[in-house]
Amino acid sequence: MSIGASLRTDPKRELWFVWYSTVAFYSLYSVVFFVLTRTQPPGRPWLTPEQTVGWFADRHWGLLVGFALIFVLGGFSATSIALITYSIRRMSVSRAYAYSYLILYAIAAIPGFLFICVAMTVGAMRPERDPTLMHWLYDFGFLSFSGTMGVFLVGSLIWMAAILLDKNGVFPRWFGYLNLCNALTEVVIAPSWIFQRGVLAWNGVIAWWIDVAVFGMYTVVFIYLLRSLIQRDDLGTGPVPALPPGAAPRAHPLAKVLAG
Amino acid sequence: MTAIEDVSTEAGVDVVGHVPGEGDMWFFVVFESLVFTSYFCVYLYYRAQHEHAFLKAQSALNLPLGIVETILLLTSSWAIARCVQEVRAARYRSAQRFVLATVGLGVAFLGCKLAEWVRLIGEGHTFTSSEFMQHFFFLTGMHAIHLLIGFVVLGVILYQLAPQRRSHQTIETCSTYWHTVDLFWVLIFALLYIVR
């Protein structure tokens, strides 16, 4: 069977495309933020203006290239939001939950994701800029990234409520409770607006390291659970069937083709 | 992880091999305990590094008030456990009284906490005044948020006690959540008020 024919006969192809895009996006995100731009773990909040000039200089090309990639491909961040919204629509709860989640996360992506990219690129673009302005860009970038978690917090709570009220068994209930744990870590980051040093600063052991550990686990879990949903989904509106015990997950059409 | 179906509703029978509430809620208990433990470890590590400064700031705390707060929450745990016993015995009116008692004890705790915060802030001990106070307000603040969520959960129990619902599993699950408020406080109290 040709790839084209395989793709046409699989009714879940769009969902799988979105899921693989989500995985690709999160991989890109990790590489850009942690490796290319080195903006995560975040820079120290207590740097002086002159030190921030040095910080930008150390990362000059990484910032420009890394965030250029984000500006081009960052639109793929929509895939995870869309897939989660789909999962909520698949539940037995009112569509209002899905739409609220979609709107909240779409809005939150602007301050919580794009602002830091813009601010750091602006800083890297003209290294000869006044150190006070560089300091401003540095603060603006990190604070907008970390400090705007409130919107994500509400989004997590909406997903949690939907999961716990759902009668279609889209997600296991423990994942609903994990949403609560994740939502609470978004409260923990709030004091970063006040502290320039210590465990609650934007780079602090509690506000960043522990938070990211919890968020990282949460992200891996929901990507896995979305995959499980797509495998089980009958694309209907009733309870999502369970995978029969011992059954292999349905092979993706591309996999079948690549296997020859 | 699926919960074992509620096996027994016989009056007063202790059901052996019965998971209290949903197994999923126990996932939350374990996970959130570990998250709080990580916060406690950070506090203890930095405390050991700056013992003198921490001791000085800690002396502003009122231990008898801390003891009262702890006893209020321990009693609230007792009350919600009694509620579950009454639900198993199908005595729903009595169960309702115990839930309301739990709410009352939770409100009393919150009142004490607020009074304590106001007093400390009035004396100049704020979130930013010292490293100890940063941890104090952070841990008690996070705990207070869990407590507030607990009131919503107690509301779910009250809702469930209505004749047309009465899901034993939901009631037990909610009570398991409430107990975590007490569990975390027991550790927070020891670490903030007693540890030297």
Added chain:
Amino acid sequence: METSAKKRLLVAWVVVVAITVIYLWIDRSADDRRVLVGSVAVTVAAIGLALVKFRIILREFMDVRHAPRALCVLTDLLVVVIAVALLSAYFVGRAVT
């Protein structure tokens, strides 16, 4: 059978409250005339007693006593992990000073 379950719960409450009140005594004996003094013994005792209460709440109030073995083991493991983590953080912090 019902009364014994109620009684047992009340006894558990008395025990945890008593442990809480013991803290008052520990606190009084730990300080040097109202000045707080650092003490490893007090810290370890405080954490130890807190975990004893933690386990009593789990087993008696949260009914883990009657739960399947897996949950009993899991919650006991949790207590051990918390104990090890807290004491390690404290002693490592002291060693690094």
